[in-house]
Each structure stands twice: as C-alpha cells, then as structure tokens.
Amino acid sequence: MKKDSPVPTLHRWLEQLNNEELSGILRNRPDTVLPLPPNLGSLAARLQLRVSIVRVLLQLNSLELVVLEAAANIGAELHPVTAPDIIKYLNTALKEQPHPDETQIKHALTRLKSFAIMYGTEELMIAQETMPALPNNWQLLPESRGSHLNFAAAQEAVDKLSAQHRKILGTLVAAGGFGLTKDAALGADPTRPIPQLIVAGLLARVDEQTVKLPAIVRRVLEGRPEIPAQLLPVPANAAPGNDDAGVAAGLEVVRLSRLLIDALSQSPATTLKGGGLGVRTISRLSKELEVSETEVARVISLGVATGLLRRGVPDPLPADDEGGDYIAPTPLADEFLEADLSEQLGMLMRGWWNQNIAPWMVGQADEKDKPIHLLSAASVRDIIADNRHKVIAGLARVEREQLRADLSFNYPIAAHRLQPELVAELISEAQWIGAYAGGVTAGARALLAGEDPAKAIKAPKTVDYFIVQGDFTIMVPGPLTPEMQKTMDTIASLESPGLASVYRLSEKSIRHALDMGLSTAEILEFLKSHAAMELPQSVAYLLSDIARKHGTLRGGPALSYLRSEDPALLHQAVEAGKEVGLHQIAPTVAIAQAPLLQVITQLRQAGFQPVAEDTTGASLNIAPAAARVPAANQPAPKAPLDETRIQAAVKAIRREDAATTGVASEQPTLAVLQAAVRGQRTVTLGFVDKQGVAVHRVVKPLTVTAGQVDAIDEASGAVHRFMLHRISEVIVD
Known part of the structure; x- marks a missing residue:
C-alpha cells in the first residue's frame, strides 16, 4: 500500500482499547506477552506473526472460522467491512443449509476480536497473516461460482473421467488449484476438455482466462474422506461413564x-x-x-x-x-x-x-x-x-x-x-x-x-481373602493387597480380570512359583491362610505331586555345586550343563566353574527344574537385584500467566507506549498481494524494472510464492512475474 494509506491498522485499534479489553487479548494470546513487548507497536507485530496466529486458528470453532472466511471473501483483508455486510453474505451463501443466526455471527465476531485476528469497532478488518496461516485450500463456505456438486456426486464424476481429463485435474492439484487457459472463455469450443470439465462441475470458471479447481473436487482427487462442514454446535447429550x-x-x-x-x-x-x-x-x-x-x-x-x-x-x-x-x-x-x-x-x-x-x-x-x-x-x-x-x-x-x-x-x-x-x-x-x-x-x-x-478415582478397598475351588480356580472378590497380589501373580495365572477376578492354579504356574524361590509349604500356607473356606484336597494333591518332580536337583554357592539323590538324573544334568563347566565328582554331587545363577539358568533352559539352596538346604531365591536406570530430569514448570502478570504487562505496555514516538508501519506489500490473490482482485503494481525505471502496471495476481508474484496483465492477457523486492507500492482497484 502507499505509505499514507488510510486503511486502519491493528496498532491504531489497540491504542483505542481500554485496559480490560487489552487484558483480554493478552489472556487469549499468552505467547505474545513474554518477553514483555516494549510498546503497542511491538505487541501488534507479535499478534500478526504467523506462528502465533496458527495457535489461535487451532482454537477456533467452525462458526468462527466461517465468519472469518466470509469477511475475507468480501474484502476485509484489504478494506474495512461491517457486521451487517458479513451477516448478509453468510445468509446468501448458506441459504441452502442450516446456518448461524445474527446473534451467533455477532458473538463469533466478538470472539475473533478478543483474539485480535479481527479488529475494529463498527468497521472491521482481518489482521495480516491470518488467512495465509490457514491450511492450504481451506474452505468452509460453498463454492461461490461453478461447481455445486456434493461429495458423492463429485466422486462419481471423477471416477467416470477419461485419462486425459483426469490428467488435467491432476495438474491443477499440483499447481495449487488455479490454471490459465484460453478455453476458459464463454465462447470456447465445447468439445475441448476444459469446457467439458466446467460443464460437469469439476472446474469453475474464474474469468475468461482462468479456471479454478473446486475444493470438494480437489478433496476427491487427493483421496481424502468427506468432512462435511459443521457450522452449528452439536447439542450436548453425553452420559457419564460407568x-x-x-x-x-x-x-x-x-x-x-x-x-x-x-x-x-x-x-x-x-x-x-x-x-x-x-x-x-x-x-x-x-x-x-x-x-x-x-x-x-x-x-x-x-x-x-x-x-x-x-x-x-x-x-x-x-x-x-x-x-x-x-x-x-x-x-x-x-x-x-x-x-x-x-x-x-x-x-x-x-x-x-x-x-x-x-x-x-x-x-x-x-x-x-x-x-x-x-x-x-x-x-x-x-x-x-x-x-x-x-x-x-x-x-x-x-x-x-x-x-x-x-x-x-x-x-x-x-x-x-x-x-x-x-x-x-x-x-x-x-x-x-x-x-x-x-x-x-x-x-x-x-x-x-x-x-x-x-x-x-474411587478404587474399591482391597481384600485379604479369596475362594479356592476344586477345579483349581481361585475367585478373588476384589483387589488384593500389593503383597498378596504379587504372590498370587507368582503362583497362579489370571483367567478373568476385573474388580472380581478369577485365577487358575496349574502345573506351569506352580513350577514358576517354585522357580522363584517359594516352597510347597509356603504356597500351601498362603492358600490356607487367605482362603475363605476350607482348601479343597485336590489343590493339596496337585501341590504335592508337582513338588515330587521339582527340585530334585539341589545347588549351592560354592562356585558352584549341584547335588541330587538320583544319580541318573544328576548324570543327565551334567551332560546338559557342559557350557557352565559342570563336572560330576560323586554319584550324587557335581561342581561347576560358573556362578550358581548361571548354572540354574542353563539347566532350566535344558528342561530341568533345579532350585537353589542355602547351607541348611532351604530354598533360595537367587534372582539378581532389581535393575534400575536413573530417572529423567524433569523440566522446571513454567510459571503460569496469571491475572496479576497480565495486569502488570498491560501497565508496562501502556507506560512504554506513552513514551514512544513514531508511527506504526502500514500493511506490507506481501499481505496485500496475498489478499488480492484470494479475493481475485485487480491491483496496480508500482515496481522498478531491471533498468531502474519506475513502472506501473494493472494486473490480477495469481500466486505469491518464493519472493515472486505471478500475475495476469489485464491489457494483454499475458502472465508476468514480478520480484517482490522490486515492488514499491500496491494499489487495490
């Protein structure tokens, strides 16, 4: 824009706000407060940073976004608009579907202003970088021109396309949705692919030389599912969980x-x-x-x-x-x-x-x-x-x-x-x-x-009893104490989880308990002492039967020894334990040149069930000490931006702003050009050519990317490319 542009700026609007209104903006935009901006001009610049605006857009609902989109469509990025203008536009654009009423639209505008992505009192504008911060090809409103296909119809039409027609649409997807062609004119040959796609509703005519890919068609081509715009809130109906x-x-x-x-x-x-x-x-x-x-x-x-x-x-x-x-x-x-x-x-x-x-x-x-x-x-x-x-x-x-x-x-x-x-x-x-x-x-x-x-969370009280049944199942009426739970997990396997759970004793689970150092007597005592009724005889028989087969090999920490009352079994174990240096020194005794834990582990892998013992013959649990890694250093929590800090920030900004002289910068060239592309507006570009001569040209911008602008010359219809740094002014026609 020209340097003396009369277009209102966010900075000027912030100056007009009272402290309560300014506090509300800081509350909604905490990322712009720290470190403290030195004045309102600096705050305005931070409020228009794209990374900050993206955070805001993610917080907005679809009603607020559709109001923002409507404001942009009637030019609020370039010049002031009014709330009645926006309401009228939405009523027209959404007449075929349920849409927000006047009160809802005004409430959405108030919320947009509370985030400072729209500003003004009676006359409203959209803050710079707001619309570019939306996802590519974002659109909630129905197509304003051309295609009025719904998702299913667009899907069906695309599926029937020839390879040539599909290739054209694919090229437009890759090009950002817009294309230049002589076949866009109303008098173009109707047998050509572009006019056929326009008639089918798969392309929209922008002007005599430009076509646009409708958003719903683009979504079909990209293979993304339909997400219908939900512009009104869904009535709350959730029941509490169980x-x-x-x-x-x-x-x-x-x-x-x-x-x-x-x-x-x-x-x-x-x-x-x-x-x-x-x-x-x-x-x-x-x-x-x-x-x-x-x-x-x-x-x-x-x-x-x-x-x-x-x-x-x-x-x-x-x-x-x-x-x-x-x-x-x-x-x-x-x-x-x-x-x-x-x-x-x-x-x-x-x-x-x-x-x-x-x-x-x-x-x-x-x-x-x-x-x-x-x-x-x-x-x-x-x-x-x-x-x-x-x-x-x-x-x-x-x-x-x-x-x-x-x-x-x-x-x-x-x-x-x-x-x-x-x-x-x-x-x-x-x-x-x-x-x-x-x-x-x-x-x-x-x-x-x-x-x-x-x-x-209201967790049930723990219980210290259970019911042992003759089929080897154990019914537990509630959560066990931590000590009992650990023992239960050792001796039995879980069959049915829940507040009331069911476990099962088996040969495998009892062997696991014996391997972990529990003796048959200890298992039997645990079951008897916590059983609500008399222990079934079948359970005692199961324990004694497994005990006769388990632990017939006895090992001790002599680096190390292995003994058994069964010479044949010991001989088999020695043969299986050669990797740990087992050597039989007597019919019932063997020694190993390895730690006892290693010997026991090797024999268990070979299918034996040895247990460790101390000098008195009592079973030992020789599992190594529990391994631990150091806990991660927890980052210091950030101090919340509470009300006291917000009020202090407002006072400091006001104080510094009062001492600052100068005028805030007006809308930059880039923002105006981006808005002209979205609004398909004609502009007069002032730029310096390669010879250093100042030139003005009336054009319609098509794309603004990588520091350059592609635009159609309104007079000749040719496409020109302008380097952004050479553009001196932009006048919206």
Missing part, C-alpha cells in the same frame, strides 16, 4: 504395569540402534506377562510416558551385557509399587494423558518402507496427546455417534486432518485404561479439568 467399569479396566493395567516392572527389573530389555524394542523382546515379554503383543506394546509405552521406565544403562548391568542401552525401571517405579491403588491408577492416567507414543503403529511401514519398532522415533507423534485431549473432550460433550460432528465444529482444522483410524485407536486406549466406559469416567473428567485423577 466409573466401576472404568476402574476395573484401569486396575488391570495397574496389574500389568507391576508385572512389567518386575520382569524388566530382573531382565532389562535391550534396545535397537534407533532406541526401539525389537520383535523378540516384545514376544518375550508377551509370554512372561501372558498377554498379547499389542497389550505389551501399550503397557510399555505407558510405562515410558509415566516415567516408570526409561532408556539408559541399568544398575546392576545384566550378566550378558554387550554394551548399549536398555529399557528398565526407574526409581519412580519403586514409589509406584508402594502406592495405593487410586494413586497407582492416577499416575498411569496422567502419563497416558500426555503420551505421544503410538503403540498401534508397531509393525507398520515407515517413510523408508521399513517396519516401525516400539519406542523408535517413528513411533512417536507429537500431535497424539493434543488429539487425545480433543477426542476425550468431545466424548465428554456428545455420544460416540456424534463425535465426528462435534470435533468438526469445535476443532475444525484438527478434525480436517484427524483420520478415523486414529480416533478409533485413541478411544480404544481410553477404554483400555478406564478413561472411557460408555462415557467419559471421573478420572478422565478430572484430567480435562486439569485436576489430579487420583482424587477422582
């Missing part, structure tokens, strides 16, 4: 997290070069935890997000350490194991709320067509947590069937990019951890409110 069902699901995740911590404490998981976990590691943990690999991936991701697990070098190192990093528990895991159930579930839900790891992507192909590994960089998506917050917030407002429409209204830009598959995965995870159970549960509602979920 908190009991949510807690039951969450406590199963707590149980799996405890088992995972125990497993990784004894055997930390080695990582690949990229920091991810390999397929074999996931498979091993799946067998140890007795759950699917999908669930293992989820619980590992959750452990990392919560800080219970971390990549690093554990202490102590595994016996077979070959260098490199491991995934192992942190000291926070010990605090987790000692916490009560509500706090444990609360810790996990806080970690899940901000988790950016996508376990469902494991095994999919990355950009290089290689499989994605869990915890690798390819399995991390920074936007996942924000999408999770939006999905849960939507489910807190509406039923699941209306979720897509609700997201399209409240978060239209995010919903535009949000794939249905991702929404399904996020809801599935929410059900898994108990944040969603027929509705959003109390813990998740606390997270939405910025509160501690542990205080909202």
Whole structure:
C-alpha cells in the first residue's frame, strides 16, 4: 500500500482499547506477552506473526472460522467491512443449509476480536497473516461460482473421467488449484476438455482466462474422506461413564504395569540402534506377562510416558551385557509399587494423558518402507496427546455417534486432518485404561479439568481373602493387597480380570512359583491362610505331586555345586550343563566353574527344574537385584500467566507506549498481494524494472510464492512475474 494509506491498522485499534479489553487479548494470546513487548507497536507485530496466529486458528470453532472466511471473501483483508455486510453474505451463501443466526455471527465476531485476528469497532478488518496461516485450500463456505456438486456426486464424476481429463485435474492439484487457459472463455469450443470439465462441475470458471479447481473436487482427487462442514454446535447429550467399569479396566493395567516392572527389573530389555524394542523382546515379554503383543506394546509405552521406565544403562548391568542401552525401571517405579491403588491408577492416567507414543503403529511401514519398532522415533507423534485431549473432550460433550460432528465444529482444522483410524485407536486406549466406559469416567473428567485423577478415582478397598475351588480356580472378590497380589501373580495365572477376578492354579504356574524361590509349604500356607473356606484336597494333591518332580536337583554357592539323590538324573544334568563347566565328582554331587545363577539358568533352559539352596538346604531365591536406570530430569514448570502478570504487562505496555514516538508501519506489500490473490482482485503494481525505471502496471495476481508474484496483465492477457523486492507500492482497484 502507499505509505499514507488510510486503511486502519491493528496498532491504531489497540491504542483505542481500554485496559480490560487489552487484558483480554493478552489472556487469549499468552505467547505474545513474554518477553514483555516494549510498546503497542511491538505487541501488534507479535499478534500478526504467523506462528502465533496458527495457535489461535487451532482454537477456533467452525462458526468462527466461517465468519472469518466470509469477511475475507468480501474484502476485509484489504478494506474495512461491517457486521451487517458479513451477516448478509453468510445468509446468501448458506441459504441452502442450516446456518448461524445474527446473534451467533455477532458473538463469533466478538470472539475473533478478543483474539485480535479481527479488529475494529463498527468497521472491521482481518489482521495480516491470518488467512495465509490457514491450511492450504481451506474452505468452509460453498463454492461461490461453478461447481455445486456434493461429495458423492463429485466422486462419481471423477471416477467416470477419461485419462486425459483426469490428467488435467491432476495438474491443477499440483499447481495449487488455479490454471490459465484460453478455453476458459464463454465462447470456447465445447468439445475441448476444459469446457467439458466446467460443464460437469469439476472446474469453475474464474474469468475468461482462468479456471479454478473446486475444493470438494480437489478433496476427491487427493483421496481424502468427506468432512462435511459443521457450522452449528452439536447439542450436548453425553452420559457419564460407568466409573466401576472404568476402574476395573484401569486396575488391570495397574496389574500389568507391576508385572512389567518386575520382569524388566530382573531382565532389562535391550534396545535397537534407533532406541526401539525389537520383535523378540516384545514376544518375550508377551509370554512372561501372558498377554498379547499389542497389550505389551501399550503397557510399555505407558510405562515410558509415566516415567516408570526409561532408556539408559541399568544398575546392576545384566550378566550378558554387550554394551548399549536398555529399557528398565526407574526409581519412580519403586514409589509406584508402594502406592495405593487410586494413586497407582492416577499416575498411569496422567502419563497416558500426555503420551505421544503410538503403540498401534508397531509393525507398520515407515517413510523408508521399513517396519516401525516400539519406542523408535517413528513411533512417536507429537500431535497424539493434543488429539487425545480433543477426542476425550468431545466424548465428554456428545455420544460416540456424534463425535465426528462435534470435533468438526469445535476443532475444525484438527478434525480436517484427524483420520478415523486414529480416533478409533485413541478411544480404544481410553477404554483400555478406564478413561472411557460408555462415557467419559471421573478420572478422565478430572484430567480435562486439569485436576489430579487420583482424587477422582474411587478404587474399591482391597481384600485379604479369596475362594479356592476344586477345579483349581481361585475367585478373588476384589483387589488384593500389593503383597498378596504379587504372590498370587507368582503362583497362579489370571483367567478373568476385573474388580472380581478369577485365577487358575496349574502345573506351569506352580513350577514358576517354585522357580522363584517359594516352597510347597509356603504356597500351601498362603492358600490356607487367605482362603475363605476350607482348601479343597485336590489343590493339596496337585501341590504335592508337582513338588515330587521339582527340585530334585539341589545347588549351592560354592562356585558352584549341584547335588541330587538320583544319580541318573544328576548324570543327565551334567551332560546338559557342559557350557557352565559342570563336572560330576560323586554319584550324587557335581561342581561347576560358573556362578550358581548361571548354572540354574542353563539347566532350566535344558528342561530341568533345579532350585537353589542355602547351607541348611532351604530354598533360595537367587534372582539378581532389581535393575534400575536413573530417572529423567524433569523440566522446571513454567510459571503460569496469571491475572496479576497480565495486569502488570498491560501497565508496562501502556507506560512504554506513552513514551514512544513514531508511527506504526502500514500493511506490507506481501499481505496485500496475498489478499488480492484470494479475493481475485485487480491491483496496480508500482515496481522498478531491471533498468531502474519506475513502472506501473494493472494486473490480477495469481500466486505469491518464493519472493515472486505471478500475475495476469489485464491489457494483454499475458502472465508476468514480478520480484517482490522490486515492488514499491500496491494499489487495490
């Protein structure tokens, strides 16, 4: 624009605001406050930075965005418009569908002004960089000219196109949606491809030389799904979630997290070069935890997000350490194991709320067509947590069937990019951890409110008894105490999770308990002391039968020895233990040149069931000390921009602005040209040619990219390219 342009500026409008109105803008735009802007001119510049405006646009609903789009369509980027102008335009453009009334439109304008992306009192303008900050080809209003096809009709028409016609449309997609052609004229040969596409509604005529690809046709060509514009809010109808069902699901995740911590404490998981976990590691943990690999991936991701697990070098190192990093528990895991159930579930839900790891992507192909590994960089998506917050917030407002429409209204830009598959995965995870159970549960509602979920979760009281049945099942009427739960997980396998769970005793589970150092007498005592009724004889028989087969080999820490009352069995064990240097020195005694743990491990891998013993013959648990990696350093929390700081900022800006002289810069050339492209307006360009001569030319700008402007000369119809730095003024005709 000319230097003495009368067009209102954001700076001038800010000067007219009272302190309360200015405080509201700072409250809505906290990223523009720190560091403190020295004056209103500096604040105005920050408010018009594209990166800041993008943050604002992501917060706007579709009603506010469609009002902004309408204002731009009638020229609010270039000159002032009024609220009645916008209302009239919207009523005309949306007459074929439900649309906002006058009150709703005025409320949207007030909110846009509260973010300072529109400004003015009676006469309104759009702040610079606002419209360019929207996604490419963003459009909520129906096409103003040309195509009026709906999505299904556009899809059908595109499917019937010949290769030649499809190639033309593909070229326009790559070119940004606009094209120059002599066939755009009204008198063009109707047998030519361009007029045929215009008649079919797949192209729109802009003028005699320009065609435009309608937004809905472009979406079909790009293979993206239809997202109908939801311009009015969806009535809230969500019912509260079933908190009991949510807690039951969450406590199963707590149980799996405890088992995972125990497993990784004894055997930390080695990582690949990229920091991810390999397929074999996931498979091993799946067998140890007795759950699917999908669930293992989820619980590992959750452990990392919560800080219970971390990549690093554990202490102590595994016996077979070959260098490199491991995934192992942190000291926070010990605090987790000692916490009560509500706090444990609360810790996990806080970690899940901000988790950016996508376990469902494991095994999919990355950009290089290689499989994605869990915890690798390819399995991390920074936007996942924000999408999770939006999905849960939507489910807190509406039923699941209306979720897509609700997201399209409240978060239209995010919903535009949000794939249905991702929404399904996020809801599935929410059900898994108990944040969603027929509705959003109390813990998740606390997270939405910025509160501690542990205080909202009503975990049932623990029980210290169970019912042992003759078919070897154990019915547990509620959550067990941590000590009892650890023992139960050792001696039995879970068959039915929930607040009331069912476990099963088996030969495999009891052998596992004996391998972990429990004796038959200790298992029997645990069952008897906590059984609500008399212990069935079949259970005692099972324990004694397994005990006769287990532990017939006895080992001691003499670096080390192995003994057995069965000479034949000892001989077989010596043959299987040559790798650890087992050597038979008597019919019932052998020694090894390896630590006892290594001997025991080797023999168990060979199919034997040896146990360790102390000098008195009592069974020992010789598992190594739990491995731990140091916890990550937590970043210092940023001080919130509270009301006191906002008021102090307003006073400081006012004080500095009063002492500052000079005039704020007017609308820059780039912003005006971009607006002229979107509005398809003719402008007079003042520029300096290669010979240094000042020249004026009437043109219609087509594109503004990479520091240059392509425009049609209105007189000759030729396309010219102008370097942005040579343009001295832009006059909108």
